Amino acid sequence: MRADRLVSLVLLLRQHGRMSASALAGELEVSTRTVLRDIEALSSAGVPVYAERGRHGGFALLPRFRTELTGLSHDEALALLVAGSRRGGQSFGLGSALASAMLKVVDALPEGHRATAAGATRRLLIDPGTDLLARGVAVDEAPDAVASEVRRAVVTGHRLRIHYEAVGHDPRWRTVDPIGLVTVRDQGYLLATRSGADRTYRLSRILAAEVLAEPAQRPDRVDLDQVWQDRSAQFRAGGELVAVRVRVDAARRDELVRTAVAVLSDESEPDGWSRLEVTFQDRRHARWALWQLATGAEVLDPPWLRTDLHERASALATWYAEPRERTTG
Structure with a gap:
C-alpha cells in the first residue's frame, strides 16, 4: 500500500x-x-x-525530473485505459496501440524486473479464442479504419458521418453526435444522438465513417454507465421483445441468462431446475437460444415456440432415422 x-x-x-x-x-x-x-x-x-x-x-x-516511462502516444495511453475491460482494445480498434504500449511499459521496467514480468505474462491468459469445448468465441469487430474514425470523433467531440447498415435495411449515411463507446460481451456500440434523439449503433454494422469539422452537440460531462443503463431500459420497453417462460436445468441456466435480453423472474425448483421468465430480441432470437439448450430446457410459454421447436426436432429426427449410403465423388 x-x-x-x-x-x-x-x-x-x-x-x-x-x-x-x-x-x-x-x-x-x-x-x-x-x-x-x-x-x-x-x-x-x-x-x-x-x-x-x-x-x-x-x-x-526538480523541473527536469520525469519517470522512465516515455513516448506513449495518445492511442497507446487510451489503450491502456480501456485494457481492463474485456477485449476493450480490440473492440475500439486499439489492439495494435495496446501491444505497442505494453512493449514500452516492459522496456521501462528496471532490468531485474523485465524477465519476471515476461514470465508472468506467459502464465496469464485472458479471454482465449475458444472455450473448454473448443467453441469459437465470436468477436464483433469493426474494421480498424472505421473504429479509428469513430473513436476520434468520440474523443475530440466532433460530429460523425457514418454509413450504417441496420438490420433488414439497406445501408445509408447518417450524421450523428457521438456520446461514447461501449463494449458488452465482445460487441461494440456507439452511443450517439441524431437530430436530438437517442441512437445506439453497433460498430460492426458501420461500413464507413468520417469525422466532420463541426463540434458535436453533446454535454461536456457524461455518466456513460448511466447512459447505457437508460438505453438498455428504452430497448427493453420497445414493445418488440419476446417474453418466454421456461424451465432450465441448473447446469444450463447461466447459458440461458447470457443469451437473454433480460430476466424478469427466476424461481428455483426442488428437482434442481429453475423456472424463469426471460425476454429475447425477437422470435428468431428466442428460437435460436432455446434450440441451443436442447433437452437442457423446456419452453412453457408461448405455445408457438413449443410448436416450432417440436417441428424442428421432428424434422431432424426424421432426417437421421434411416441410415444413408455414403456417396463418393
Whole structure:
C-alpha cells in the first residue's frame, strides 16, 4: 500500500507542480505527518523532491525530473485505459496501440524486473479464442479504419458521418453526435444522438465513417454507465421483445441468462431446475437460444415456440432415422 501511495505522490507532483503537505494529504487520504514521512522516503531513494518555504510554499520535483516511462502516444495511453475491460482494445480498434504500449511499459521496467514480468505474462491468459469445448468465441469487430474514425470523433467531440447498415435495411449515411463507446460481451456500440434523439449503433454494422469539422452537440460531462443503463431500459420497453417462460436445468441456466435480453423472474425448483421468465430480441432470437439448450430446457410459454421447436426436432429426427449410403465423388 505504501509503494502505491509513493507512486501516487510523485504523479501528483508531476501533474500539479508545487503542492502543500495538507493538499497532498487530502488527495492521498492520509495525515500530514504521513506525507512528510513519504517525502523523506522519496528523497532518501533519490527522487529529487524539495521543499519551498513561505506562504505559498510546498513540495515540488526538480523541473527536469520525469519517470522512465516515455513516448506513449495518445492511442497507446487510451489503450491502456480501456485494457481492463474485456477485449476493450480490440473492440475500439486499439489492439495494435495496446501491444505497442505494453512493449514500452516492459522496456521501462528496471532490468531485474523485465524477465519476471515476461514470465508472468506467459502464465496469464485472458479471454482465449475458444472455450473448454473448443467453441469459437465470436468477436464483433469493426474494421480498424472505421473504429479509428469513430473513436476520434468520440474523443475530440466532433460530429460523425457514418454509413450504417441496420438490420433488414439497406445501408445509408447518417450524421450523428457521438456520446461514447461501449463494449458488452465482445460487441461494440456507439452511443450517439441524431437530430436530438437517442441512437445506439453497433460498430460492426458501420461500413464507413468520417469525422466532420463541426463540434458535436453533446454535454461536456457524461455518466456513460448511466447512459447505457437508460438505453438498455428504452430497448427493453420497445414493445418488440419476446417474453418466454421456461424451465432450465441448473447446469444450463447461466447459458440461458447470457443469451437473454433480460430476466424478469427466476424461481428455483426442488428437482434442481429453475423456472424463469426471460425476454429475447425477437422470435428468431428466442428460437435460436432455446434450440441451443436442447433437452437442457423446456419452453412453457408461448405455445408457438413449443410448436416450432417440436417441428424442428421432428424434422431432424426424421432426417437421421434411416441410415444413408455414403456417396463418393
